[in-house]
Amino acid sequence: MRPYIIANWKMNGSFDALDEAWGIDEAAGEYRDVDVAICPPATLIAPMADELSYAKAGAQDCHQAESGAHTGCLSANMIGEVGGTLAIVGHSERRQDQAETSAIVAEKLIAAQKTGLEAILCIGEPLDVRDAGEAESYVCQQLAESLVGDIDPAMLTVAYEPIWAIGTGRVAGESDIAAMHAACRAQLVERFGDVGAGVRLLYGGSVKGENAPQILAIDDVNGALVGGASLKAETFAPIIAAAAQ
Numbered sequence: 616m617r618p619y620i621i622a623n624w625k626m627n628g629s630f631d632a633l634d635e636a637w638g639i640d641e642a643a644g645e646y647r648d649v650d651v652a653i654c655p656p657a658t659l660i661a662p663m664a665d666e667l668s669y670a671k672a673g674a675q676d677c678h679q680a681e682s683g684a685h686t687g688c689l690s691a692n693m694i695g696e697v698g699g700t701l702a703i704v705g706h707s708e709r710r711q712d713q714a715e716t717s718a719i720v721a722e723k724l725i726a727a728q729k730t731g732l733e734a735i736l737c738i739g740e741p742l743d744v745r746d747a748g749e750a751e752s753y754v755c756q757q758l759a760e761s762l763v764g765d766i767d768p769a770m771l772t773v774a775y776e777p778i779w780a781i782g783t784g785r786v787a788g789e790s791d792i793a794a795m796h797a798a799c800r801a802q803l804v805e806r807f808g809d810v811g812a813g814v815r816l817l818y819g820g821s822v823k824g825e826n827a828p829q830i831l832a833i834d835d836v837n838g839a840l841v842g843g844a845s846l847k848a849e850t851f852a853p854i855i856a857a858a859a860q
């Protein structure tokens with residue numbers, strides 16, 4: 616399976632940051648066996664989509680509706696119109712800040728795919744759930760509830776991001792990542808049949824150049840969704856390089 620490394624810039628990056636995107640694109644050109652994407656703030660999708668040669672540009676979210684009275688939101692079609700080819704849906708920060716439920720995330724996922732965007736579905740448990748020993752059932756339920764309806768597994772990537780590992784410097788243990796990815800894989804195969812074995816499963820949460828080789832070597836980890844370390848080409852390129860190994 617081709618590894619997939621995605622940069623999620625979150626609410627970071629003005630026009631000056633485009634230089635970092637060009638640096639990331641250079642790394643993507645150097646390691647062509649790795650799929651690379653950048654999801655910048657919406658204001659930067661168009662310039663990136665115009666200029667990137669090897670990496671793809673995408674959005675951090677999309678609305679479930681095609682158009683209408685949804686102040687401040689972007690439809691999947693609008694993202695596609697400016698050259699975006701993917702949309703992250705269900706990131707834990709949106710589930711928390713915008714009270715997005717898995718039912719809403721499921722609608723967003725379908726809306727993204729319907730307009731030809733790849734959907735990157737995020738799932739992950741908070742710390743109290745992990746401490747209570749219920750991480751696996753929590754995440755599997757999120758996965759089931761987010762994959763409702765007519766979904767194309769060929770346009771789907773799933774990112775497991777334990778919430779307590781996001782931006783904290785704390786990474787999940789290798790055996791915990793392996794167990795969670797195995798559980799997600801089994802569920803994807805149950806949901807989509809053999810094709811489910813080909814859906815890429817990414818890990819996210821404090822991935823850096825230093826820990827990427829170990830994380831990316833874990834069974835069923837097919838790439839990474841990266842926040843902080845993706846903001847600079849010099850910290851993101853080593854993650855792309857690790858994926859190429």
Ligand SMILES: O=C[C@H](O)COP(=O)(O)O
Nearest residue numbers: 623781782820821842843
């Ligand atoms: O979408 C990316 C994740 O939330 C991970 O963020 P992080 O690499 O800063 O921990």
